[in-house]
């Protein structure tokens with residue numbers, strides 16, 4: 055999309071690009087300033103000839119505000135100061151018949167003088183800012199090497215089996231000497247160390263402390279122990295222990311911790327929607343935010359906002375107030391009236407100097423008010439903290455408490471968003487409805503808590519083996535929805551079959567003994583089906599075929615055009 059279009063999606067610029075882009079923008083703004091001042095003078099002339107005309111007044115008002123904001127942003131301070139003075143002298147629209155004509159005449163003369171004094175060189179270039187570090191240590195593990203040390207052989211055997219269920223490689227040691235030898239050969243991604251060894255309390259902790267003393271980087275260690283003693287926990291922390299798990303070990307939680315400590319994934323970049331009719335202003339904010347690693351879209355024609363909201367799913371809207379067609383306050387109310395966007399923070403960025411008006415803007419649905427010119431670090435930090443909090447709140451509202459997966463509503467919303475993206479990018483997308491087999495029997499035989507553990511184990515297996523951008527949701531009690539962008543139905547079937555086999559071989563623990571469980575899946579895919587409800591309906595039908603066909607299998611919907619095959623599995 056071109057720079058002058060009303061909508062501009064931008065990804066990250068590198069710092070030298072940013073400085074160069076800012077210099078170009080400053081030149082452009084300087085060139086446009088005389089034209090803008092001229093337009094303001096013309097509007098004023100017309101307004102004076104029809105003094106009580108509200109529409110003319112609003113145009114004049116907006117032009118002066120835009121000039122104040124843009125010139126301040128790019129460092130043309132003399133112009134910005136006078137423009138700001140004019141805005142402060144303007145009455146409310148309802149009092150347009152009492153314009154302070156003489157004062158504004160005088161200020162417009164001053165504006166012409168101020169314009170003559172501005173040069174591009176004087177305009178301050180924007181200082182580079184520290185890129186915002188958006189890397190979080192959260193992640194999905196795959197093929198990690200884990201050393202597990204415990205002198206209880208039965209416990210070791212059991213743990214190895216359970217952890218390996220999730221796809222990690224576990225090497226077990228029942229004594230410290232063989233652990234040390236292995237360490238010489240290869241350092242693992244994580245060590246799980248029992249605290250008490252050979253009946254010596256703290257032996258495991260002391261050993262790790264000795265090993266770490268000789269290393270540049272401490273080993274990533276999770277301690278396990280039969281003791282809940284605070285002293286023991288403290289010693290573990292002092293030996294750089296990352297976590298402490300009391301026995302009996304909650305394996306799903308342990309696997310989660312391993313994933314957290316062994317992988318770094320980049321948090322999805324913050325998506326900021328910038329609504330400003332002044333292209334130079336939106337470009338400025340976009341550049342600053344991109345420098346901090348955020349993704350931006352600029353909407354320069356405010357009425358296009360709704361078109362962009364659904365496809366971009368912004369984390370935050372940065373909104374100008376005075377715009378043609380409708381103002382930012384009205385627009386924020388429109389957004390607030392839509393259930394889907396009721397929680398998206400809206401930050402106003404305006405040259406409005408009147409405190410009463412600023413407070414009014416906040417009461418109409420704004421979350422913050424930044425005044426132009428805004429310092430780059432202020433813009434970045436105000437937005438970062440809003441987005442961070444917003445994401446945390448939506449995460450709580452969007453996830454299922456038991457499994458940590460997306461809940462029903464959020465999974466559906468993500469399906470809609472991924473489908474829109476697939477259509478736009480012309481890629482395939484598969485959806486999977488997954489349901490545990492004979493789960494009522496599991497609950498009845500092994501108890502509800504054991505059933506809950508099965509649900510958690512399945513959730514972990516899916517989280518760890520699907521791609522970062524796949525969508526995994528708990529759709530109902532024992533039903534899950536998986537969305538696989540850029541995967542056709544056959545690919546989805548291959549992926550789900552692997553997971554199905556892996557899950558069916560997993561052992562689950564209960565007071566009544568060890569047991570196994572399986573799941574069935576139905577798959578439907580875009581583009582053969584092109585709306586979310588059809589996809590769900592067809593995947594559901596395929597799931598019921600899988601159940602009817604004997605369970606523990608993956609069936610592709612008959613609506614998919616797969617070389618004329620139905621794609622059922624015969625496992």
Ligand SMILES: Nc1nc2c(ncn2[C@@H]2O[C@H](COP(=O)(O)OP(=O)(O)OP(=O)(O)O)[C@@H](O)[C@H]2O)c(=O)[nH]1
Nearest residue numbers: 489490491492493494495497502505506531532601
């Ligand atoms: N433990 C546990 N059980 C749940 C949860 N949510 C739903 N269930 C149980 O899941 C079981 C679903 O049973 P059914 O719908 O009869 O299906 P099924 O026994 O899995 O049989 P098929 O789907 O035909 O293979 C019910 O017993 C529910 O109580 C949960 O959060 N925890």
